[in-house]
Each structure stands twice: as C-alpha cells, then as structure tokens.
Amino acid sequence: MNTTTPLIEARGINKHFGAVTALEDVNLSLMPGEVLGVVGDNGAGKSTLMKILAGLYPPSRGQLIVQGQPVHFSSPKDARDRGIEMVYQDLALAGNLRIDENIFLGREHTRRLLGVVPIVHHQANMKQAQEHLERLRIQVKSVGQRVEELSGGQRQAVAIARATAFDAKVIIMDEPTAALAIKEVRKVLDLIKDLRTHGIGVILISHRLDDIFYVCDRVMALFHGRNFAEAPLGRTDRNEVIGWIMGNRSQTASAQELDLN
Numbered sequence: 001m002n003t004t005t006p007l008i009e010a011r012g013i014n015k016h017f018g019a020v021t022a023l024e025d026v027n028l029s030l031m032p033g034e035v036l037g038v039v040g041d042n043g044a045g046k047s048t049l050m051k052i053l054a055g056l057y058p059p060s061r062g063q064l065i066v067q068g069q070p071v072h073f074s075s076p077k078d079a080r081d082r083g084i085e086m087v088y089q090d091l092a093l094a095g096n097l098r099i100d101e102n103i104f105l106g107r108e109h110t111r112r113l114l115g116v117v118p119i120v121h122h123q124a125n126m127k128q129a130q131e132h133l134e135r136l137r138i139q140v141k142s143v144g145q146r147v148e149e150l151s152g153g154q155r156q157a158v159a160i161a162r163a164t165a166f167d168a169k170v171i172i173m174d175e176p177t178a179a180l181a182i183k184e185v186r187k188v189l190d191l192i193k194d195l196r197t198h199g200i201g202v203i204l205i206s207h208r209l210d211d212i213f214y215v216c217d218r219v220m221a222l223f224h225g226r227n228f229a230e231a232p233l234g235r236t237d238r239n240e241v242i243g244w245i246m247g248n249r250s251q252t253a254s255a256q257e258l259d260l261n
C-alpha cells in the first residue's frame with residue numbers, strides 16, 4: 001500500500017444545478033487508512049460533493065484523481081470499479097431479501113445450469129457473506145435473515161458490509177448514524193474504526209460532532225459550497241468546528257448556546 005499518494009483527490013470542483021451553485025472550487029483529499037469528517041450546515045454542499053466522488057453526478061468543472069490517476073466517472077459503477085463505494089443515507093437495501101442477497105445484489109456468484117444458463121450460487125454467496133461479516137465483526141443471527149427483520153444499526157452494518165465486499169478502497173458515508181439509537185451508533189462508529197485498520201479510507205458526513213470527534217482523524221468544513229476550514233482532530237476542538245459550520249473562524253461560538261448535540 002502506498003501511504004503517500006491519496007486514495008482520492010478532488011481538485012477545483014464546481015457544481016451547478018441550473019442557477020444554483022452547489023460547489024465552488026472545492027478541494028478534498030483522503031489518505032489510506034484515514035477517516036475524514038466532513039461537516040457543514042444544511043445545503044453547504046456535502047452530499048453533492050460525495051455524489052460527485054461516487055460517480056452519481058459529473059462535476060461542472062474540476063478534476064477527480066484516484067491513486068494518482070485522473071478519472072472521469074459516468075456512473076456509480078465506474079466509481080465502484082475504482083474501489084469507491086458510497087453508503088447512501090437511505091441505505092438502498094432491499095428489505096424483503098436476505099442479508100447475503102443484499103451484500104451481493106447484482107454481483108452474485110453464479111454457476112451454470114446444464115452448463116449454459118447462469119444461476120445464482122446461493123451456497124457460495126451465503127458462505128462468503130458469513131465470512132465477510134465475521135471479518136468485520138458484524139453480529140447477526142444468520143445471513144439468511146431478511147433485512148426488514150434487522151435493527152437500524154444492523155441494517156447500517158449490512159450496508160457497510162455491502163460497500164466493503166468488493167475490495168473497496170474508499171467508503172463514503174452520508175449521515176450513517178442519523179437514525180440510530182445511541183447503542184447502535186457506537187457499533188457503527190467502531191466498525192468505521194475497523195475499516196481504517198484495513199487501509200480503507202473513509203469519508204464521514206455527520207451533523208453529530210460526537211461522532212466526528214470519536215472516529216475521525218481530520219475534519220473539513222464546507223460553507224456555502226466552498227472549503228472553509230480543516231484541521232487534524234488533535235489541532236481543533238468542538239467549539240471551533242461549530243464555528244466553522246456557522247461560517248466563523250474565531251473560537252467564540254459555544255456548544256451549549258447552539259445546542260448542536
């Protein structure tokens with residue numbers, strides 16, 4: 001693993017939606033094994049930037065570079081083929097399918113019926129899904145459970161398992177803990193910490209500063225579609241980051257006053 005080349009870089013990204021400028025000249029980079037927190041007020045451009053990194057939207061201007069190589073993504077599949085996976089806020093899981101089916105959806109092992117017709121090889125999928133969940137230390141009763149039977153935290157874990165099942169290098173998570181109970185939040189955050197030890201880079205969007213300060217190595221703030229400030233976690237604090245979210249670089253805003261958590 002090359003630890004000096006960023007896994008992914010965005011340089012000078014602009015994005016317009018009609019007359020709306022969602023992003024202006026935004027830069028971002030992510031190193032192997034790094035967890036980067038992205039914060040900003042509603043409408044700051046966080047999700048739009050992530051959707052560009054994940055191949056869902058093309059940038060209006062600017063460059064994406066994956067492991068030193070300029071890339072152009074025409075679809076999320078292009079990004080996925082480069083090892084960039086996004087866990088969407090709504091998770092995009094199929095509730096009526098089993099855990100293993102969700103993990104491999106569209107990428108199943110197949111075998112050939114009568115040597116010709118490809119059919120899904122359920123046993124191979126279930127075995128591999130089981131091994132993958134164990135590797136990530138995700139606990140479920142059985143991979144044969146339907147996703148609709150799972151708790152919010154377990155669903156989030158399955159979505160992360162899906163994102164990491166195929167050699168992902170970068171996992172982008174947009175508000176993964178927003179809908180979770182406190183106990184489940186910790187599990188998801190610990191799972192993110194585990195990914196880091198596998199050399200995966202994680203970008204975490206969260207409005208919850210507790211999450212950011214628990215799991216991230218570095219935090220960057222967007223404000224009105226622009227880079228506003230960033231720092232390694234050890235060189236900033238909650239009040240300063242709250243200030244950034246409000247568009248304030250001095251350390252005057254107080255957590256209690258703004259009641260952000």
Ligand SMILES: Nc1ncnc2c1ncn2[C@@H]1O[C@H](COP(=O)(O)OP(=O)(O)OP(=O)(O)O)[C@@H](O)[C@H]1O
Pocket residue numbers: 017020021022040041042043044045046047048049
């Ligand atoms: N598909 C779209 N069409 C038109 N405008 C859009 C679209 N997606 C985002 N925008 C606009 O771009 C800006 C940035 O939106 P974005 O969703 O990236 O913000 P965000 O930082 O993720 O906010 P939040 O914290 O509320 O999720 C907003 O002004 C939004 O209205």
Ligand SMILES: [Mg+2]
Pocket residue numbers: 046047048174
């Ligand atoms: Mg968003």
